[in-house]
Amino acid sequence: MLHTIIQMIIIFTIAALMTMTGRGGGNFYVLAIVLFGVPMHQAATTGQFILTVSALFATLFFGSNRVVEWKLVISIGSITAIAAFFGGLFSQHVPEQSLKFVFSFFLLIAAFLMLRPKKEVAATQYYDKGYWKLTSNEMDYYINLKLAIPLVIIAGFGSGMVGVSGGSFLVPLMVLACNVPMRIAVGTSTTMVATTALMGFLGHTISGHFDIKLAIPLALAAAAGGIIGSKMALKSKPGRLKLIFAYTTLAASIIMVINAMMSN
Numbered sequence: 001m002l003h004t005i006i007q008m009i010i011i012f013t014i015a016a017l018m019t020m021t022g023r024g025g026g027n028f029y030v031l032a033i034v035l036f037g038v039p040m041h042q043a044a045t046t047g048q049f050i051l052t053v054s055a056l057f058a059t060l061f062f063g064s065n066r067v068v069e070w071k072l073v074i075s076i077g078s079i080t081a082i083a084a085f086f087g088g089l090f091s092q093h094v095p096e097q098s099l100k101f102v103f104s105f106f107l108l109i110a111a112f113l114m115l116r117p118k119k120e121v122a123a124t125q126y127y128d129k130g131y132w133k134l135t136s137n138e139m140d141y142y143i144n145l146k147l148a149i150p151l152v153i154i155a156g157f158g159s160g161m162v163g164v165s166g167g168s169f170l171v172p173l174m175v176l177a178c179n180v181p182m183r184i185a186v187g188t189s190t191t192m193v194a195t196t197a198l199m200g201f202l203g204h205t206i207s208g209h210f211d212i213k214l215a216i217p218l219a220l221a222a223a224a225g226g227i228i229g230s231k232m233a234l235k236s237k238p239g240r241l242k243l244i245f246a247y248t249t250l251a252a253s254i255i256m257v258i259n260a261m262m263s264n
Contacts, residue, residue, distance in 0.1 A: 007036055008221035015054040015225025020233045021245040022186030024167030024193035026051045027252055029222075038214065045210045046218065048201035053219040054226035055194030061230040062187035069136050069188045072174070076152050077192045080170070083156030084196070090157075100256050106158060107253035110172045114246040136184050143178040151177050167193045168249055175242070182238035190230070 010032055018025030029047035038046065062068050132143040155169035170189040174180035180188070233241060 004217055007032075008217055011050060011218045012221040012225040012228075015050070015222040016229035016232065017244070017248060018167075019054055019058040019190060019226045019229030020186070020236070021241060021248055022167055022171045022189035022193070022233070023245060023248065023252075024051055024055065024189075024197065025248075025252075026197065027255060031255060033218075038211075042211055042214070045201065045205060046215045048197050049210070049215050050219045050222040051197040052194060052201050054222035054229075055190050055197055056226075057223045058226040058230040059187075059191045059194050061227055062190060062233075065187075065234055066136065067183050067187035067234065068191050069134060069180070069184050070191075071134060072178075072180070072188050073191050073195075076148075076170070076174070076188075077195060079149065079152045080156035080192065081196065083153045087157035103158065104253045104256035107168055107249050107256065110168060111246045111249040111253065113176055114172050114242050114249070134180075136181070139181060141179045141181060143180070148173070148178045168252060171245055182241050183233060186233050186241060187230075 011029070014025055014028050014032060018028065026047050029050055030043050033043040033046050036043075059068065130144060130146045132145055134141055134143065151173055155173055158169070167189050170192060171185050174185040174188065175182055236244075
């Protein structure tokens with residue numbers, strides 16, 4: 001009983017932090033569950049399940065507070081999903097260890113980019129062709145499609161190769177390349193993560209690696225963490241959210257490097 005409570009506290013903490021920054025955190029969930037002594041395949045399935053639950057509960061909260069940009073969910077989410085599919089197909093041609101090192105390198109770049117102050121773009125530049133105007137919560141922002149579309153394809157392809165949800169790249173992509181406000185980026189990324197995690201969970205479940213007795217208590221903790229994390233995201237200043245995202249991404253990069261070295 002005590003062992004289960006400790007596991008739930010750990011999962012709750014991860015869910016709150018990951019939801020707060022819109023990054024999913026599947027790699028953190030899987031690592032924690034493996035450290036609980038669960039076999040890898042079962043840990044991956046359970047991780048996808050609790051990620052789906054936490055992201056869905058957070059999406060309901062973010063959606064009710066109008067910080068989910070559904071146009072971006074459909075457009076960026078669709079492009080990312082297609083690119084991830086081809087990334088998954090191509091991954092068999094690249095050694096697993098090399099994939100992990102490359103992925104950790106890009107995580108490191110994403111972390112440092114989020115730590116840099118964002119440069120404001122002159123308003124006159126937004127009238128050029130190739131910009132997409134969106135409005136959320138009476139706030140206008142403009143997406144540079146010439147820059148955003150190639151980066152979305154690259155992010156989706158890379159995420160598909162490594163087998164993660166892509167939240168680590170979606171938030172900096174939306175904030176830095178698409179000029180999306182931080183809170184909206186977090187809410188929108190969380191919604192996209194919920195979709196991809198659900199599909200991943202279904203695929204793992206078909207393979208027969210799902211243990212409902214293990215998953216349900218952890219999913220309850222993840223649901224609570226998702227709700228708390230989403231509330232904290234709305235109450236926190238955008239600058240603080242960027243810092244938390246950067247440091248958790250840096251931690252994910254280090255974990256990926258260690259994992260790659262151990263698999264050698």
